Amino acid sequence: MHPSTPFTRREALALGAVSLSPLLDAKAPPARHGVVVAVSPPGAEVGCAVLKRGGNAVDAAVATALALAVTYPSAGNLGGGGFMVIHPAAGKGSPAVIDYREKAPASASRTMFTKKDTIYSVKAVGVPGTVSGLALAHGKFGKLPWKAVVEPAIALAEEGFLIDLQLASSLNWVTNGRQVTPEMRRVLAKANGKEDWEAADRLVQKDLASTLRRIRDRGAEGFYKGETAELIVKEMRAGGGLITLKDLESYQAKQRTPIHGTYRGHDVYAPPPPSSGGICLVQMLNVLETFDLRKDPRFSARTLHLMAETMKRAYCDRARHLGDQDFVKIPAHLTSKDYAKKLAAGIPMSKATRSEDLAKDIPLRTEGDSTTHFSVVDDDGMAVSTTTTLERSYGSRIVVRGAGFLLNNEMMDFNWFPGQTTRDGVIGTEANLVAPGKRMLSSMTPTVVSRDGRVVLVTGSPGSRAIINTVLNVVVNVIDYRMDMRQAVDAPRMHHQWFPDTLHFEGVAEHEATESALRAMGHRVVGTGQGDAHTIGLHPRSGRYVGAEDRRINGKVAAF
Numbered sequence: 409m410h411p412s413t414p415f416t417r418r419e420a421l422a423l424g425a426v427s428l429s430p431l432l433d434a435k436a437p438p439a440r441h442g443v444v445v446a447v448s449p450p451g452a453e454v455g456c457a458v459l460k461r462g463g464n465a466v467d468a469a470v471a472t473a474l475a476l477a478v479t480y481p482s483a484g485n486l487g488g489g490g491f492m493v494i495h496p497a498a499g500k501g502s503p504a505v506i507d508y509r510e511k512a513p514a515s516a517s518r519t520m521f522t523k524k525d526t527i528y529s530v531k532a533v534g535v536p537g538t539v540s541g542l543a544l545a546h547g548k549f550g551k552l553p554w555k556a557v558v559e560p561a562i563a564l565a566e567e568g569f570l571i572d573l574q575l576a577s578s579l580n581w582v583t584n585g586r587q588v589t590p591e592m593r594r595v596l597a598k599a600n601g602k603e604d605w606e607a608a609d610r611l612v613q614k615d616l617a618s619t620l621r622r623i624r625d626r627g628a629e630g631f632y633k634g635e636t637a638e639l640i641v642k643e644m645r646a647g648g649g650l651i652t653l654k655d656l657e658s659y660q661a662k663q664r665t666p667i668h669g670t671y672r673g674h675d676v677y678a679p680p681p682p683s684s685g686g687i688c689l690v691q692m693l694n695v696l697e698t699f700d701l702r703k704d705p706r707f708s709a710r711t712l713h714l715m716a717e718t719m720k721r722a723y724c725d726r727a728r729h730l731g732d733q734d735f736v737k738i739p740a741h742l743t744s745k746d747y748a749k750k751l752a753a754g755i756p757m758s759k760a761t762r763s764e765d766l767a768k769d770i771p772l773r774t775e776g777d778s779t780t781h782f783s784v785v786d787d788d789g790m791a792v793s794t795t796t797t798l799e800r801s802y803g804s805r806i807v808v809r810g811a812g813f814l815l816n817n818e819m820m821d822f823n824w825f826p827g828q829t830t831r832d833g834v835i836g837t838e839a840n841l842v843a844p845g846k847r848m849l850s851s852m853t854p855t856v857v858s859r860d861g862r863v864v865l866v867t868g869s870p871g872s873r874a875i876i877n878t879v880l881n882v883v884v885n886v887i888d889y890r891m892d893m894r895q896a897v898d899a900p901r902m903h904h905q906w907f908p909d910t911l912h913f914e915g916v917a918e919h920e921a922t923e924s925a926l927r928a929m930g931h932r933v934v935g936t937g938q939g940d941a942h943t944i945g946l947h948p949r950s951g952r953y954v955g956a957e958d959r960r961i962n963g964k965v966a967a968f
């Protein structure tokens with residue numbers, strides 16, 4: 409069957425589509441002109457307003473990212489980093505990646521962390537990349553003036569916005585928690601912690617508005633030089649952190665060539681190292697392409713087994729080889745179809761491979777939600793897929809005094825202890841050890857899939873190492889199992905990351921027989937929630953784009 413042939417109802421049921429809701433979700437009709445899907449409703453609305461004013465997908469993505477720094481402080485950020493995949497409209501050029509991953513400061517070293525170090529300290533902060541990345545993306549690909557994409561975030565911070573129940577609970581949780589710093593309490597707790605936030609309260613962030621104004625007026629220099637930079641360095645000095653004015657001044661986001669793969673007639677674009685996302689995703693799709701997945705339903709033991717075995721092999725290679733490409737040589741074979749055939753040939757059909765049997769060369773020892781993804785497509789068909797993070801929820805919990813924003817704890821993503829790779833999933837391999845100026849390995853996988861040059865799917869997710877597999881699940885749902893966007897996002901997901909040797913499957917309750925069959929093959933199956941994939945897809949009949957927010961968390965489709 410041709411990959412874009414829609415399913416009959418019977419086929420859809422047999423293949424395990426999660427709902428038989430009509431292809432078009434009544435709440436998310438196809439967008440005529442443009443669509444933004446993001447976790448935070450006011451963030452998505454800012455992006456949509458920018459599209460309405462004539463901005464392109466990059467203008468909307470930059471404005472959304474800045475708005476999320478105000479309206480979704482657990483992950484939206486100025487003090488973190490991320491990756492943006494930009495896919496032009498059909499026939500208008502090649503896809504590009506903006507890498508704005510944080511870097512280790514110049515005085516960092518491979519043995520700088522000890523078992524006593526905590527993730528909530530200035531030492532865990534990487535040199536932030538977000539503002540440089542957004543300025544680079546806008547400068548190269550945006551259409552509207554820079555001020556026009558920064559102003560909406562300033563207004564949200566200066567005048568405040570009405571928070572919803574999810575944000576109220578999140579803020580209460582973090583500001584009443586043990587790790588809260590006094591400045592974080594001052595900036596993000598209600599009445600300095602004397603009261604709890606409720607839905608429809610107004611959150612105003614004056615210091616953040618001032619920082620954003622400096623960014624509006626001076627571009628990236630408004631962050632990396634002058635007052636903002638000095639405030640960051642002051643915060644570092646107060647806690648014994650490593651970032652200097654020179655580290656900030658020399659930070660530069662990079663435009664990189666995306667990892668490009670093909671899957672059953674589609675083109676897949678995702679970030680290259682320092683993200684592991686593109687290489688792992690393409691490697692896994694190459695392996696899965698050698699099997700006829702549709703021979704069996706989506707939630708059959710065979711499909712899940714093949715996906716889990718594929719994931720283990722890709723994540724093992726991830727640990728073995730991947731790190732910042734500016735520092736380590738990444739083998740080219742990882743994304744080749746020939747290598748995928750070899751890996752596929754090694755997958756036993758009825759038995760789980762033990763993770764430790766995959767990498768005899770790597771010595772083993774015994775031993776929350778903080779990222780966000782949003783998707784944009786504009787009137788022309790240009791798409792932007794962005795994932796951004798502070799690493800942990802609310803990052804290091806350190807708010808730069810007087811500047812109103814949180815700092816990341818992205819140094820966590822380096823392999824902290826050389827040589828220590830454990831069955832619990834700690835990795836100590838060489839490629840991702842700390843070095844001065846090096847970017848830490850990421851799993852962020854903002855992805856765009858196109859067919860004959862036209863964008864058909866924009867997706868990505870938070871979820872640390874599970875991110876890549878969340879994207880893989882969505883791609884398989886759409887391409888192999890022809891699910892519509894709502895079904896593809898709702899469908900239970902699965903994840904295996906080599907170590908721990910555990911298969912996470914959201915669908916254990918509905919698919920008991922599959923779970924027992926997987927256990928019988930030797931998989932250790934646990935039911936775990938996975939990801940938050942705000943996705944846009946091309947509706948095959950109308951030729952328009954449909955957004956699907958991920959209802960596992962929160963989110964909004966803003967379209968016009």
Ligand code: DON
Nearest residue numbers: 777778779850851870871872
């Ligand atoms: O870059 C990475 O892969 C991680 N710092 C992302 C962290 C994350 O997704 C946690 N959120 N759920």
